[in-house]
Amino acid sequence: MGKTITEKIIAAHTDHDEVHAGQYVYANVDICLGNDITAPIAINEFYGAGLKKVFDPDKIVLIPDHFTPNKDVKSAQQVKALRDFSKKFGIKHYYDVGRVGVEHALLPEQGIVGPGDLIIGADSHTCTYGALGALSTGVGSTDLAACFATGKVWFKVPETINFVLSGKPGKWVGGKDIILYIIGKIGVNGALYNAMEFTGDTIPHLSIDDRMTICNMAIEAGAKNGIIGFDDCTKDYVDGRTERDYKVFQSDSDCVYKETIQIDVGSIAPQIALPDLPENTKPVDEVTNVKIDQVIIGSCTNGRISDLRIAADVIKGKKVAPSIRLIVIPATQDIYKQALKEGLLETFIEAEAAVSTPTCGPCLGGHMGILAEGESALSTTNRNFVGRMGHPDSKIYLCNPAVAAASAVTGKITHPDNC
Amino acid sequence: MNGKCWKFKDNINTDEIIPARYLNTSDEAELAKHCMEDADAGFVEKISKGDIIVADENFGCGSSREHAPIAIKAAGLSCVIAKSFARIFFRNSINIGLPIFECKEAVDGISEGDEVEVDIANGKITNHSTGKNYGAEPYPQELREIIDAGGLMNYVKQKVSA
Numbered sequence: 142m143g144k145t146i147t148e149k150i151i152a153a154h155t156d157h158d159e160v161h162a163g164q165y166v167y168a169n170v171d172i173c174l175g176n177d178i179t180a181p182i183a184i185n186e187f188y189g190a191g192l193k194k195v196f197d198p199d200k201i202v203l204i205p206d207h208f209t210p211n212k213d214v215k216s217a218q219q220v221k222a223l224r225d226f227s228k229k230f231g232i233k234h235y236y237d238v239g240r241v242g243v244e245h246a247l248l249p250e251q252g253i254v255g256p257g258d259l260i261i262g263a264d265s266h267t268c269t270y271g272a273l274g275a276l277s278t279g280v281g282s283t284d285l286a287a288c289f290a291t292g293k294v295w296f297k298v299p300e301t302i303n304f305v306l307s308g309k310p311g312k313w314v315g316g317k318d319i320i321l322y323i324i325g326k327i328g329v330n331g332a333l334y335n336a337m338e339f340t341g342d343t344i345p346h347l348s349i350d351d352r353m354t355i356c357n358m359a360i361e362a363g364a365k366n367g368i369i370g371f372d373d374c375t376k377d378y379v380d381g382r383t384e385r386d387y388k389v390f391q392s393d394s395d396c397v398y399k400e401t402i403q404i405d406v407g408s409i410a411p412q413i414a415l416p417d418l419p420e421n422t423k424p425v426d427e428v429t430n431v432k433i434d435q436v437i438i439g440s441c442t443n444g445r446i447s448d449l450r451i452a453a454d455v456i457k458g459k460k461v462a463p464s465i466r467l468i469v470i471p472a473t474q475d476i477y478k479q480a481l482k483e484g485l486l487e488t489f490i491e492a493e494a495a496v497s498t499p500t501c502g503p504c505l506g507g508h509m510g511i512l513a514e515g516e517s518a519l520s521t522t523n524r525n526f527v528g529r530m531g532h533p534d535s536k537i538y539l540c541n542p543a544v545a546a547a548s549a550v551t552g553k554i555t556h557p558d559n560c
Numbered sequence: 561m562n563g564k565c566w567k568f569k570d571n572i573n574t575d576e577i578i579p580a581r582y583l584n585t586s587d588e589a590e591l592a593k594h595c596m597e598d599a600d601a602g603f604v605e606k607i608s609k610g611d612i613i614v615a616d617e618n619f620g621c622g623s624s625r626e627h628a629p630i631a632i633k634a635a636g637l638s639c640v641i642a643k644s645f646a647r648i649f650f651r652n653s654i655n656i657g658l659p660i661f662e663c664k665e666a667v668d669g670i671s672e673g674d675e676v677e678v679d680i681a682n683g684k685i686t687n688h689s690t691g692k693n694y695g696a697e698p699y700p701q702e703l704r705e706i707i708d709a710g711g712l713m714n715y716v717k718q719k720v721s722a
């Protein structure tokens with residue numbers, strides 16, 4: 142019986158020749174990741190358990206991206222815990238302000254993760270790297286603490302749902318619309334505990350950035366991981382970039398999927414997720430007269446260079462509506478530099494947007510654009526939960542960067558064709 | 561253990577369990593003060609030690625923050641019974657030693673305020689207010705070892721020193 146990519150990658154990281162869905166295993170990780178919210182707890186637990194050695198300082202990645210540049214004393218203390226731990230154990234991948242970026246944009250960009258890897262991160266959007274044909278999944282701080290010492294993690298091998306994407310995405314439709322559409326269809330627990338594999342003739346039309354956006358939000362359907370098989374596009378992206386040799390796994394033609402779901406990508410319109418769950422999706426044309434106060438373009442979902450290009454293209458020569466605060470946050474320092482070089486940042490600033498240094502910032506209501514009571518934001522981020530971006534009585538709408546830019550210009554949720 | 565039940569709907573997410581505005585600390589007592597704040601403001605004032613959260617599907621969805629089960633445990637709640645759990649919340653709870661049980665029938669058979677007893681080792685749930693009993697799915701062997709060790713770090717300590 143054939144195996145899925147997810148089963149093959151897990152098996153390759155255990156002592157088993159093969160594994161099957163439902164089996165519990167201990168697997169060796171290639172990379173484990175923590176950030177300034179989750180790693181301080183892991184570090185405390187590591188020391189608290191009397192552990193003295195890390196399994197491999199080259200395989201631990203610590204990224205202070207959430208509250209940086211530090212917003213207050215407490216968050217400064219948290220980042221200091223990461224910095225001190227990194228120094229003490231010679232952690233290779235620690236990035237401080239001026240070099241840091243949002244973790245899930247930074248790791249693929251810096252070649253820290255690659256195809257065939259098994260990666261865990263104490264951050265739910267670790268599933269992003271499935272775009273490279275890796276198995277990556279979010280865990281908690283205790284998992285990370287244990288992994289610091291052992292390099293291992295416990296797993297239940299997931300069943301896989303095959304999403305067969307067909308057709309070419311229309312104008313203004315990107316990875317964000319595809320994944321929002323899918324979550325709207327299956328719900329926020331539609332893939333609970335499962336792997337989401339994306340296949341079909343749409344895949345070659347999707348850039349690595351689009352694929353990362355899609356896999357990034359697999360967790361928003363409750364999935365363990367999102368994954369897309371390796372192809373020429375993956376090869377172009379990873380060759381010369383990944384720091385370790387990589388290995389390619391593909392699902393067998395006779396592998397067992399829990400379910401196969403057909404998605405006609407050709408007919409998907411740009412999507413909006415209405416408050417307060419990512420499953421409340423509608424085509425943007427059906428969301429009329431929704432006034433907003435703030436627009437965010439950034440995050441591990443849509444803060445990459447292609448996202449900034451799309452947004453700048455829509456906004457060029459126009460001004461942000463007087464009622465709107467537009468905040469643009471390139472996800473990493475390299476993206477920031479590239480956007481600077483291409484004149485994108487100038488476009489945003491001329492349009493009267495605020496452009497921030499890389500940070501998670503408002504995505505999780507941390508800093509750099511918190512909402513007041515009764516306010517609404519339109520955001521290219523991935524979650525629109527109650528209170529996520531500030532006051533519990535504020536609202537968040539999710540969308541792609543083109544819709545975000547168009548709406549920033551008009552002051553209400555707008556299709557990019559109408560701006 | 562015995563406790564009064566507090567019921568919640570589907571898809572209670574980690575931002576509701578412990579809002580991100582409190583994540584600049586990992587102090588348990590501090591997190592406990594804000595447990596469930598955005599799902600039910602004032603929740604921590606009305607609960608007593610040993611009380612139980614009972615929720616519908618996908619409890620704990622959203623972020624990987626371990627602060628969520630920590631806040632629940634530190635607030636003195638004894639366990640969570642739900643129809644299903646989000647997977648990272650599930651593993652975090654096992655790893656930190658917060659007992660959680662998946663049991664659809666129990667959730668449907670328990671009303672807010674019911675007095676419920678839970679036999680943690682065997683997953684036996686007794687609703688003293690109605691007299692009904694329920695059995696939650698027992699944990700697989702691999703997870704039992706972690707639970708029996710008192711959480712993942714204790715388990716790792718044993719392994720590393722063995």
Ligand code: SF4
Nearest residue numbers: 243440441501504505
């Ligand atoms: S950008 Fe948002 S979703 Fe992504 S890692 Fe940061 S806080 Fe999490």
